[in-house]
Amino acid sequence: MAKRRPLLMRVVRWLLLLGALSVAVAMFAIWRVGAWHLIFPSHDHDTVAPAIPPGLASPSVLVFSKTNSFRHRDGIEGGAKALQSIAKKNNWGMFHTENGAVFNQQDLARFAAVVFLNASGDVFSEAQEQAFQAWMQAGGGWLGIHSAGDDSHLGWQWYRDNLIGADFTAHIMGPQFQRASVVLENQEHPVLKDLPGVWQHEEEWYSWERSPRAEGFTILATLDEDSYSPVQKFMGDERDLRMGDHPVVWANCVDEGRSVYAAMGHQAEAFEQPQFRQLLANSLAWLMAPAGEGCP
Numbered sequence: 001m002a003k004r005r006p007l008l009m010r011v012v013r014w015l016l017l018l019g020a021l022s023v024a025v026a027m028f029a030i031w032r033v034g035a036w037h038l039i040f041p042s043h044d045h046d047t048v049a050p051a052i053p054p055g056l057a058s059p060s061v062l063v064f065s066k067t068n069s070f071r072h073r074d075g076i077e078g079g080a081k082a083l084q085s086i087a088k089k090n091n092w093g094m095f096h097t098e099n100g101a102v103f104n105q106q107d108l109a110r111f112a113a114v115v116f117l118n119a120s121g122d123v124f125s126e127a128q129e130q131a132f133q134a135w136m137q138a139g140g141g142w143l144g145i146h147s148a149g150d151d152s153h154l155g156w157q158w159y160r161d162n163l164i165g166a167d168f169t170a171h172i173m174g175p176q177f178q179r180a181s182v183v184l185e186n187q188e189h190p191v192l193k194d195l196p197g198v199w200q201h202e203e204e205w206y207s208w209e210r211s212p213r214a215e216g217f218t219i220l221a222t223l224d225e226d227s228y229s230p231v232q233k234f235m236g237d238e239r240d241l242r243m244g245d246h247p248v249v250w251a252n253c254v255d256e257g258r259s260v261y262a263a264m265g266h267q268a269e270a271f272e273q274p275q276f277r278q279l280l281a282n283s284l285a286w287l288m289a290p291a292g293e294g295c296p
Helices: 004-032 073-089 126-137 157-164 268-272 274-287
Strands: 060-064 093-097 113-117 141-145 168-171 178-184 198-203 206-208 218-224 231-234 237-240 247-254 257-262
Touching: 060 073, 073 093, 073 113, 073 268, 073 274, 113 274, 126 157, 126 257, 141 157, 141 274, 157 247, 157 257, 198 268, 198 274, 257 274, 268 274
Parallel strands: 060 093, 060 113, 113 141, 141 257
Antiparallel strands: 168 206, 178 198, 178 218, 218 247, 231 237, 247 257
16 A cells, blocks of 8 residues: 555556646636736736837827737737727837826827727726727717727716717627628718728627617628528627627717727738728728718
């Protein structure tokens, strides 16, 4: 029995080591897919603003991609490259940061438009929220991409009511990414310039409780729900995500400011799609146009 004990102890040690390795692998996998802060939400708020280059071209775009919830790593990387290309083509300045302290009166005054590039979660202090709201209402332009419209922003009622106008329910699963027909409406709107009436796009499609049309938002594009499977299949359960009226691009006027939200942009490949890239360029051009243009 005494001779067996060292062998037993070695077996126990190996089992403990394997268990620790399994946990480490699982933790790495959670981090790698961007779900770390989805499982362990962060409420970290930056306090020291980043240094903005003094020679930034005008007009300038602030791209913000802080993630205190799910992190769309590939979408942020691909989106940043696409937005940089669009800015360069139009001779706009662009500054990309994940530091929420840039949302202060002095720094925001340097930008004509702000892009929430898959920003998620509780990313701002109350003072930073107030600075952004004041900037928007005074004539700023906001472009929200993909997870800017999910349910990780629930604690900020002004944001929900003025920029999103709808309550996120879920996204498709089984499969997670599907090609669907995007159908334009309000085709005279500047955001839809040079876009076809219908185009195909592959995406992790979101659904909301009801269309923001009901809250007065201007719908620019909807999904043809017959062109894909609007169902969430997960662990043996199925959830019907049909909305009937299913917008994926919409706009709103917020006092003197303007906003556009686009549900596309989960993967880097989405930003290589010509129609989506055109939509982003049009959106920024409209958001930075003279105040009030295109608003009632």
